[in-house]
Amino acid sequence: MARVVLDRVTKKFGEVAAVNDVSLTVFDREFLVLVGPSGCGKSTILRLVAGLEDVSSGEIRVGDGLVNDVAPKDRDIAMVFQNYALYPHMSVFDNLAFSLKLRRVPKQQIRQRVQQTAATLGLEGLLERKPKQLSGGQRQRVALGRAIVREPQVFLMDEPLSNLDAQLRVQTRAELIKLHRRLEATVIYVTHDQVEAMTMGSRIAVMRDGVLQQMDTPTGLYDRPANMFVAGFIGSPSMNFLSGRLERHNGSLQVTAGDLVLDLPPERAAGADSANTQEVVVGVRPEDVQPAASLVPNGHRPINASVDVVEHMGNEKFVYLSLANASLVARIDVSCPASAGENLPVVVDAGKIHLFHPATEEAIF
């Protein structure tokens, strides 16, 4: 196995930079997830690492070697495509064996490795079938098997679960995590689904418009987003954003956003001071907005809100609230009474809010 390094990689299609000056390191045996909205350049990065596209500038290293000018077949990389790309005219066995045949692996060994891979993925009974005789989930496993059978240094996966139905997707997600642990492989996994990213990645790289926004562990991204884009993209429902002001009041620093007035704890006030701005964007996770009754710490002033919509999730509910001149989403316990049209006083946990610079959208803290 091996690590993968991108060093100031740029890929332009005409004038458009699909990938813009991206540097990142995928550690040996790491499961790195590239996530972002469609068109953010995440798939292009995967294709650059695979060698299906050439970089416009920058360097890509796999293991210890520079691979910029190495043909895809010599990079020792396997890729799982979104639509699986199984060879329709070959049986499952031949699909799995194809790469080994091309590498002139002895027949006996091919048979053995294909059967071993088929056993790992539960494909034993399907080896003689053609891809069109398989279900979506089975095709997905064959595509995975085609990658595994080669025992490559690095696996690239391009939204491999997006063509599966919701239930199968969750199941396969867990199987992929187990498989990664067993294979001890380096995996770069592309998805636009932040839930997939959060559940699978050892680390996550968030992309937007070809630019790497932040790369961190799932909790790191969630707790310390680097900017408003990452803050809004990671987490569901999304973080609430309110425009507000920083003001000094009786010696302590206050954030005001409409009706919402929060005293910043002293340890956070220092960070806010250094930002050198009065205008801020306040970010509040839905779970940090709670009904006033359930949380009465000192210094928290309840604010009046009216309930617009309530979404029941079973174990919790999402409440969409209207404030005087803003709106908020709250994630509250299912036992809390809240129904549309009613008033619901809420408090916001000042210790957990995020502040962003309104112009640069970068996090102040």
Next chain:
Amino acid sequence: MIAGRRLDTLRSNLLLTVVCLVWVVPLVWALGTSVRAPGEPVGTGFLWLPGRPSLANFAEAWSAAPFVTYYLNTIVICGGILAVQLFTITLAGYAFARVPFPGRELLFSLFILQLMLPLTVLAVPNFLTMRDLHLINTKLAIMLPYMASGFGVFLMRQAFRSVPLELEEAGRLDGCQWWQVLWHVYLPLTRPALVAFGLVSVTFHWNDFLWPLLVTNTPNARPLTVGLASFALAGENGAQFPLIMAGTLLVMAPLLLGFFLFQRQFVSSFIRSGIR
């Protein structure tokens, strides 16, 4: 509702029968005439079937002209053209479909343009080229102008473009060189197009007359069609229709037989490759 559908079926069946008759009548007449006994004039008796059927005309036609040489020539010519064509149209079709290079679309348009040129227009320049190459009266002279095919390149380009690009990419990651991708991925998936092209090509060159006539002047290099024509013109006392029909059927027989044997595959190939 059902009655209407039945009427539709009836109507289309009627139409098909008429069209079918138009195609079949000459064949039936040729067959009927060819088995007329040598002494029996065409105008006598029943027009379609002779009084005393006989295969004597076939025997006479076969021995009157060097049909064995003609057959061999035609097979070599058709086979040779097809073999080279399959090679050139596959490579060119792949390049036009999947290899980006400057001027690709322009060059492809020029290839398409070739489809619009009637072959007879090129007969004279082609003839002069063959003369300069000292190839007159050789089978190679008949084959050479056809070894690249605008139609074939067009057909294969379309067929290759219908293969998902991911399959090529998967192949390249699996360890293929470009020609291995072509061989292992593209060609198996575009076989219907290749078969359809092969049929069109063989039929065309089996029946081609003008060009082989222009560049040959002895039976050594002549294909069946030219041989048949000179055989038909050789008669001293007017047209010997029974004899000519026997010769004609001898020329057509392999194509007819092939078509009857592989009819189903042919039709499905044409449908799958989009040629009708």
